[in-house]
Amino acid sequence: MPEPLAWQISTVTAIRTETAEVSSFTLELPTWRPHRAGQHYDVRLTAADGYQAQRSYSIASPPSRAGEVDLTIEKIADGEVSPYFHDTVVVGDRVEVRGPIGGYFVWEPAFGGPLLLIAGGSGVVPLMAMLRERTSAEARPPAVLLHSSRTFDDVIYRDELAALAAADAGLRVIQTLTRSQPPGWTGYDRRIDRAMLTEAIAAAGPSPLVYICGPTLLVEAAANGLVELGVPPSQVRTERFGPTS
Amino acid sequence: MDEPMMLDANAVAGDLAEMFGFEMTAVVHRCAHCGNVGQMGTLLAWTQGPGITLRCCICRDVVVRMVMTPSRTLIDVSGAAYMEIRRT
Amino acid sequence: MSDRFVSRGFVGRAREAGDKAGRVPPGQYLTDGFPVLSAGPTPQVPLDSWEFTITGLVRAPARWSWQEFTALPSRDWLVDISCVTKWTKLDTRWHGVSLDDLLGAVEVEPRARFVTAHSYGGYTTNLPLTDLLNNQAFVAWQYDGAPLDPAHGGPARLVVPHLYLWKSAKWVRGLQLREEDEPGFWESLGYHNRGDPWREERYSGD
Numbered sequence: 309m310p311e312p313l314a315w316q317i318s319t320v321t322a323i324r325t326e327t328a329e330v331s332s333f334t335l336e337l338p339t340w341r342p343h344r345a346g347q348h349y350d351v352r353l354t355a356a357d358g359y360q361a362q363r364s365y366s367i368a369s370p371p372s373r374a375g376e377v378d379l380t381i382e383k384i385a386d387g388e389v390s391p392y393f394h395d396t397v398v399v400g401d402r403v404e405v406r407g408p409i410g411g412y413f414v415w416e417p418a419f420g421g422p423l424l425l426i427a428g429g430s431g432v433v434p435l436m437a438m439l440r441e442r443t444s445a446e447a448r449p450p451a452v453l454l455h456s457s458r459t460f461d462d463v464i465y466r467d468e469l470a471a472l473a474a475a476d477a478g479l480r481v482i483q484t485l486t487r488s489q490p491p492g493w494t495g496y497d498r499r500i501d502r503a504m505l506t507e508a509i510a511a512a513g514p515s516p517l518v519y520i521c522g523p524t525l526l527v528e529a530a531a532n533g534l535v536e537l538g539v540p541p542s543q544v545r546t547e548r549f550g551p552t553s
Numbered sequence: 554m555d556e557p558m559m560l561d562a563n564a565v566a567g568d569l570a571e572m573f574g575f576e577m578t579a580v581v582h583r584c585a586h587c588g589n590v591g592q593m594g595t596l597l598a599w600t601q602g603p604g605i606t607l608r609c610c611i612c613r614d615v616v617v618r619m620v621m622t623p624s625r626t627l628i629d630v631s632g633a634a635y636m637e638i639r640r641t
Numbered sequence: 642m643s644d645r646f647v648s649r650g651f652v653g654r655a656r657e658a659g660d661k662a663g664r665v666p667p668g669q670y671l672t673d674g675f676p677v678l679s680a681g682p683t684p685q686v687p688l689d690s691w692e693f694t695i696t697g698l699v700r701a702p703a704r705w706s707w708q709e710f711t712a713l714p715s716r717d718w719l720v721d722i723s724c725v726t727k728w729t730k731l732d733t734r735w736h737g738v739s740l741d742d743l744l745g746a747v748e749v750e751p752r753a754r755f756v757t758a759h760s761y762g763g764y765t766t767n768l769p770l771t772d773l774l775n776n777q778a779f780v781a782w783q784y785d786g787a788p789l790d791p792a793h794g795g796p797a798r799l800v801v802p803h804l805y806l807w808k809s810a811k812w813v814r815g816l817q818l819r820e821e822d823e824p825g826f827w828e829s830l831g832y833h834n835r836g837d838p839w840r841e842e843r844y845s846g847d
Contacts, residue, residue, distance in 0.1 A: 313570050317646055350567040353648040361653055364564060388654050396650040404646050411579030412594020437613045524557050545594070548564075551557040556682055599679050599784040603725050603807050603827045606680040613682060615763075622844045627831040 309354065314339075315406045316353065320399050326464050328387055330430060332380040333393060335403060342371045343408035345415050345437040346519065346547075349379060351405040353389055363389040366434035366521075366547075367408060370441045376406075380464065384428040405475020413547045415519060417442065424512040426500065426530045428456045428522025432464050432547060435521055439479070443472060450478045455501050456526065458487040480511045492550040500526065505533045517543055522549040562596040565605050568619065569593075572626050575638075585634040587612035593636075654774055654820060656708040666838035667730050672728040674791065683791045684761040684812045691796055693780070695743060697818035698753035703746055707796065711782060715740045718779055720802035722774060722809070723838040735800055737781030743816075753818040757825060758799050758810040765825035766810050768801065769835060770818065777803055805836040807842070 484496035578594035616632035789795030794811030
């Protein structure tokens with residue numbers, strides 16, 4: 309059995325802006341362990357007076373990059389940990405982490421597919437790890453990503469997703485922008501609903517493995533909607549992020 | 554039903570792993586209340602409180618309770634009739 | 642503690658430690674917000690089926706419907722509350738009925754020394770009977786001038802401000818008077834049977 313997890317001190321080696329509110333932080337780990345797509349690291353911050361705050365962040369990078377992980381973190385306005393990352397952390401800073409964690413919300417190529425991935429906001433992070441993993445796999449099952457964001461500028465990994473979809477006929481990305489859409493927008497313009505789920509199921513193919521990640525209410529609505537449309541609950545895995553940011 | 558604070562057991566996977574010494578969310582359990590058999594990762598988690606409560610996704614009754622004091626961890630798994638772990 | 646890792650520049654949520662003229666218990670910090678803490682889904686209790694009961698070691702067990710309960714003599718309360726998760730909120734305004742009035746209606750037997758509060762949804766908490774008497778506790782159905790939000794325990798919750806807030810059972814449905822102390826939901830898993838924030842009685846053995 310693997311050794312128990314221990315907290316370790318990582319070093320920030322790179323920071324990359326994804327959107328106005330979202331950045332990816334590369335952490336170099338003294339004790340790196342290969343992770344699986346969908347897993348996360350727990351991050352713990354400690355103030356000088358001993359006060360601690362702890363959060364979990366999904367791993368964005370594929371396990372092929374040894375020694376380090378990327379955590380993509382959205383800045384939550386009244387949050388405690390994410391503002392620290394966005395406003396204070398610089399390259400060279402050290403961050404206490406524990407992981408990789410998660411044995412349930414994971415996908416690896418051996419699981420097969422087709423894959424139906426549904427993401428709300430920063431819920432796309434673990435699903436992106438899955439898509440990045442899928443890209444480097446020998447057998448690539450068909451995959452559909454149904455991705456809900458507020459505006460065009462809020463779409464995390466927008467360009468990379470477009471490039472992946474353009475290069476791979478087996479990957480379909482369905483975008484919906486719920487708050488505002490740019491001129492000429494051809495995607496959806498509302499919250500995930502039955503019509504979108506129906507299209508996503510049809511695009512994925514029979515008996516998909518489903519992974520849904522995002523704010524709790526979005527995850528609930530999508531999971532219930534899929535089950536109503538006939539997807540067996542045992543094939544649906546969820547990761548709820550809590551209240552909407 | 555609006556339950557924005559509700560998470561999955563995945564959110565406490567790290568604390569569970571620290572208690573048991575290995576990853577728990579893929580462990581299969583049987584709910585002692587309704588008999589549902591499933592992975593611990595399917596449990597619904599309430600993490601904002603004096604402790605963590607994990608509830609059955611089918612019947613919503615308590616399967617696991619966990620409290621972490623500064624010096625010790627207490628866990629009540631009486632809501633799980635059994636747990637099953639693959640060794641190989 | 643001297644070799645504990647410290648995150649450079651991390652301060653955390655704005656929190657004032659200590660005193661505020663002695664109103665903040667040890668180890669607590671002040672908050673302006675009102676965090677929502679729960680152990681399960683928010684119960685949905687229609688008012689036409691809601692009831693409050695007092696049972697156990699009483700001469701005459703009582704039951705009130707919502708209409709009857711909210712018609713009892715009630716008053717405003719301005720109190721400070723402290724949660725064992727370390728936040729304290731000063732000057733919270735509630736409206737409800739005193740436990741003195743409720744217990745007075747049922748004639749508590751002399752043998753009764755402890756109380757278990759029961760809530761819709763299954764939560765329980767235990768405390769000494771003396772902590773409910775002499776204007777120390779009430780059942781509230783209004784917070785800050787408005788009907789108590791379900792997230793904060795509505796339709797009605799027990800409020801015992803001089804003890805940690807986990808004793809202030811949300812969605813309270815009744816009290817059971819007992820001779821022996823029976824640990825409730827959190828008390829049976831390491832939390833203190835009484836929970837006095839001024840003595841930092843957070844965990845059993847404190």
